[in-house]
Amino acid sequence: MKCNLKASCTLIFLLLLFCANGLAQERTVTILGKVVEEGTEQPIAFATVMVADNETKKPITGTTTLDDGSFVLETTATNFYIEISFIGFANKTFGQPVADTKNIDLGIIALSEDAQQLEEVVVEGEVSRTEFKLDKRVFNVGKDLSSTGASALDVLNNVPSVNVNIEGQISLRGSQGVQILINGKPSVIASEEGNTLGTITADMIDRVEVITNPSAKYDAEGTSGIINIVIKKEQRKGLNGSVSVNTGAPDAHSIGVSLNRRGEKFNLFSQLGFGLRELPNDTENRNVDLVNNTTILSTGTEFRNETYYNFVLGTDYYINESSVLTLSGNFALELEDQPSTINFSAVDATNTVTSEWLRTEVTEAENPKLQFELQYKKDFKGDEDHNLVFSSLGNFFGKDQSSDFVNTTISGDSNDAEQKTRTDFKESVFTFKLDYTRPFSEKWSLETGAQYVLNDVSNDFEVSDLVGGSFVVDPGLTNVFEFDQNVLGLYTTAAYEGKKWGVKGGVRLEQTDLNTLLATTNETNDQNYTNLFPSFHTSYKFTDRISLQAGYSRRVYRPRLWDLNPFFNIRNNFSIRQGNPGLQPEFTDSYELTSIYILGKASLNFGIYQRYTTDVIERVSIFENNVNTVRPENIGTNNVTGIEFNTKYSPFKWMTLNGDFNYSQFKREGIFNSTVFDFDGNQWSSKVMAKLKLPADFELETIGNYRSRVKTVQGVRNDFLFMDLGLRKNILKGKAVLNLSVRDLFASRINETEIVQTDFEVFSRRLRGTFVAFGFSYGFGKGEAMQYSGQRRRF
Template sequence: MKRLKTTKVLLMLLTLMFGITALAQNSKKSIVSGTVVETATNLPLEYASIFAQNENNANIVSGGMTDSKGHYSFEVPNGSYYIKIEFLGYKTIELHKVAVNGDTNLGVKKVADDNQMLDEVLVIAEKSTVDIKLDKKVYNVGQDMIVKGGTAGDVLDNVPSVTVDSEGAVSLRGNENVKVLIDGKPTGLANNIQEAMRILSAESIDKVEVITNPSARYEAEGGAGIINIVLKKGKAQGINGNVTATVGDPRNYGLSGNVNIRGEKYNFYTTLSYRDGKVKGYGRNNNQYLDAKGNTTQFINEYKDNNRDRESYDGTFGLDYYLTPSLTWSNNVTVRRTNGSAYNTVDYQYYDPSYVLQYNRDRIENRKSDYNSVEYSTSFEKKFKKEDHKLTVEATISQDRSNDMANISDINDHLNKMSYERNSNNDKYKNGLVKVDYTLPIGKNGNFEAGYLGTFKTTTNNFSLANLTGNQWVTNTKVSNILEYKEQVNAFYAQYGDKITDKLNFMVGLRWEKSNIDVNQLVSKDFNNKKYDDFFPSLFLNYELDDSSSLSVSYSKRIMRPRGHFLNPFSNYTSDINFFQGNPNLDPAKTNAFDLGYLKRWSGFTLSASAYLNKTDDTFQFVKRIAGTNASGTPITVSSPINLATEYRYGFDFTLNYTPFKWWKLNGNFNFYRSEINGDYTFTNFDGTVEKENFDQNTYAWFTRITSKITLPYKIDWQVNGMYRAPYDTSQGRAKGNLSANTSLSKDILKDKATITFNVSDIFNSRKRESDTYLPQSISHSEMQWRGRQINLSFTYRFNQSKMNRQKQQKPGNGDGEQGGGEMEMM
């Protein structure tokens, strides 16, 4: 019955989507078409608006928007028309008495810059913050004032369909089974995304690409899809760049800059940044413990006060050398260093069953940490005579090291004693990558792609916990260990796309991946090897309803391999009664993903809607359990990931861009889904007892985000966004809803060569995670806030750049950070 109910809901979703499509259909009319290019460069102008009004009947209004090649077309009844072509920062073109008596092509129209600029000055597009395409969404970070002075976590938390929780975990459409890439590669920080959310500065990021159902060309990793963070790279002719300085409260001092030098045979670019910040947060766990009959035995309230300092340095250096007009050699080196310290306090309040305070216990932690990373990439791109016929070969090596040490003092008023412990957590990470991509256009519209990807990773984590006994430190052998993780994945793919008719095109692909994974606990001598291989097919169909709307259907098979903190059974012990513990026995989760998408563009308005269904076997689920007691007899609550049998997740996702006026832009996103999970879990407590819990759970969840950008008098830009995450049920309780908001003001000064920006992140200091958990042995309420309200003031100065205009020249090669480039865009 449950599956029948699921089928009915899915049929309703599909019926609604086809209903939207039917309403979008228009009767046959004459087509007005043409092309818009920039006067200075003859480059196509994307997203220019075309407005058409019948001069004899003002109620007949139509129009469209240019695509990536500057083309536009729309349908109108025959007659005489007034046509207007406009784009922010360019002079408007007005055409009167345009006769339409059948299909009419207006030819190429050139729009001129509305500002007087020097010939050698680089000009940059004032794009929408979010570009909506049928197969992905592209979030342009450079145009978002709210994230100035922030981190990658702030950036991703402003991307449609994406959320970042208080601990840095990234979700896509509410699903944490997502793969995050950096510059199209799973290297370096991309394998520790929670750390990347805190280390990467917003100023170092160019754009974020969200691909909810990737094709076979992409890694099969990530059941919910792929998020690709594209870092800034130089692309433009001559010498140009910018510098941004930031001050904030709590302390946030930052300085970043990028410089690009491009000549006829080479292109050199660099991005450098420094940041010194302080982060304040807190955590709360109120616990009520029960006996076997459900009677209260005691209450323990736990309050954490976290104060973290972090100083980081980042440097990226790149060189593209044009060996011949058709052969480019690219090199890139990235170096990162971070030093941190933290002073964390945990206050425990112990109450008897009548909620009478018995005593207090305080735990004080002093933590020091450092992180060092270096990565080198080199690639060759060979272009052949035929357009889009090319071969790319790339290799990357990287190495990361992190050291984390903490000294903890535990003061117990009840026992009138003090105890001491210390722990260290040292990570070494090495990664190698080899990638080959080949693209061959076939016929008029066909496109064949094939390639290979090999990734080779080794991670070693050395965790040690020691207690001071007498005058000697004694290692706790129960929790001290060395975890070694080795992963080798070899993958081959091929895909082909073509048009079946003028309106219908397709793309079909197949990927094969072979995995060899070792998870070894060296001290306890627990060795685990997993070898598996699988085929990952993908299929895309796209139907152009008209020149401004499209419908797509897609399917792909995906996988999610557990790694990092998911596997590591040892963590920090800031609290000794509530902590996270990884599970080295996790198996990969496999997903079958189906997506039905609809895209419609009007003049000043773009809508992207999709209905989706994901079926995931061996899905990851985070669960809490009481796992024994500590030295003083207090119950220990442990949170761990486990594999459950199956999850069905289906829902709707809507994203829209709307420009009601030249001075006002709106962007909104709404995601609604239902999750059905079935499975039981059996675990062994620290005391050796075996318990079994049922985790069958069905829940509805949704979240929405809206961003408004208004140009006020005196050319002051005001941006505000808000997000609401609705409450939802979990397998062991309920997560609370959360409402948060950010705002910023920006003003161009010094003849538009500089910009000053003021922003406030988390205006109401409300961005936190709250949940209630119900276990047989306890009832608890928890709150977590990684960082409170942040106020920043930033100053950006551009040399040989102007903010309001369009970028003249693209960097040759795979400049968008995607794997391989050249994929047929399903538009």
């Protein structure tokens, strides 16, 4: 009995010991605290809190701090230590408490800056660099840009061959019409009608891909090329955002707020913007009739005052690790007011002023705009390079505009008159795209897909003249213009890319169905054509510092709505711009050979290119009764051969120099209305940028631009030289930015054209003037300070 009792007691003791041990193993410990900067005691968001095993030193669990620097995490480990870290700061380590406790409160944890680590970080990713891929030039965004609070527009201005003007219009090699993509796809924030790109920060951009000679994968439309902005794939969980306030002269005031909330399944993003803007434009025109020796002079200032509202809302839904669905929308409203004034003088053959009059304009317009984007992406077997992407992009734009024009005689012959115009404009564009990419190995890959673009436009335009005290519709200037264009595209490309050599070839088939109708007069222009667009690219890497790339592609420029629409603005009824419903598309064969050299702290790009274009669209002046009417026409061929040189050099950590140079020769051949337009010419342009990092965390940037004089089909376009200036100051450890920018510092960006023919001469001069802007931007959470400058005007 005693033996059994002893055995039972032993058994009970062992069971209790086992249970106690099991309970001890399952004991949950809660660790909490708050991380701040030493000295300022500012909270550090997104600092890493790691619990690691004392013996193996391997992580067990971890978390990141919230916006206020606080954190809470749990662990069931029994032999561990705690490490707090954040980039640029010295790590802090805490051992496991000797006494058993359910809660470990570390209190306020102050991290001090690690000067050595900061120096290493800056050096490691300091310089943005350019490298070659098979069919593109890749500009990798380095620390010199991503840490400055700059926007996507600032980044693009640092990319060789790319320029961004004062209105956010982007050009490539000096040519506008470049297509902007986000992660390889059309996007609401990359639409050409707005500069919502200003809401993407440099910190978000991984690289910019410049495709001057696109492969068959891309839309064959356009000859200027493609710029693809690739966003980083890192996940910023929690609430991030930024706010920007800007003011300037002439009046340009705006405020923008951007918010981003990222979780495990959803990423919600939004942007709200409001602004006021005044866009003056000084004009001067001289129309000379050499047959009758009469001249019409006009000078004035055109204003475009705008109030605009912009709202963006979207979400990414991560269905699983390999699938993501994106839905976003953008609504904008622009209210216009155009109080323009033009002074006219009529001069006879004896150089005597026979009449002077004033033409005033009062225009009001409402321009609503709606865009949406739906995209689904699936990665196969966890391989992001093997994927299927479906995307659809819809765009609606409307314009309800009314204008009053009054001519008031000042002296001489009477020119009193009143006119009214009315515009009811509606446009919708829908783009559906399906892309499939399949890598068969590390070297071989295949791309295939389809795209369907539908464009439907209606423009109801009416002109009325005051006759006998009442307004009478002018039937010759009044009509409804209908424009309907559908383009279906199919493509396939195959590529081989080895360590040194690669080749990529493909073909694209596009079928275009275009219909235009002048409803009142029942005039139609129907076009239906199918074209093949082949492409071929190859590259060779001699060393890590020297690469060579060659490519060929066939491109098309389809006449846009305003190339075809015959109606015009009668602001200056002696200088009129019309469209041509009968225009045909122009086709271009493009060849390029480009090289890249990395020489120490300098990168150099040198290339030669040749483009042959048929049915070239040129604007031709038709002169009658001192009225100059400019109208686009298809005039023959253009053969262009050019060279391009880009360089970037950082002689010191505080200085970066960029230079672009482009020179081309062209040969024009064509006939229009029995007039032969055969001539040769050349043109060149250059851009030099200097960026200096000054004491007290200031940055100074200067950009000089020059465009040479060039011969046109009827005259010349004069040269101009201008300079932009920028000054940036980072405050609050880079979370906030003060920015001062001056565009066209010396008001020297003057666009002058001269037309000299046997029976008439025309001179035109336009000056936008100097723009000065000052802005403050602040980023919170892990957001960066952004730039917001509102919607760019479309008309």
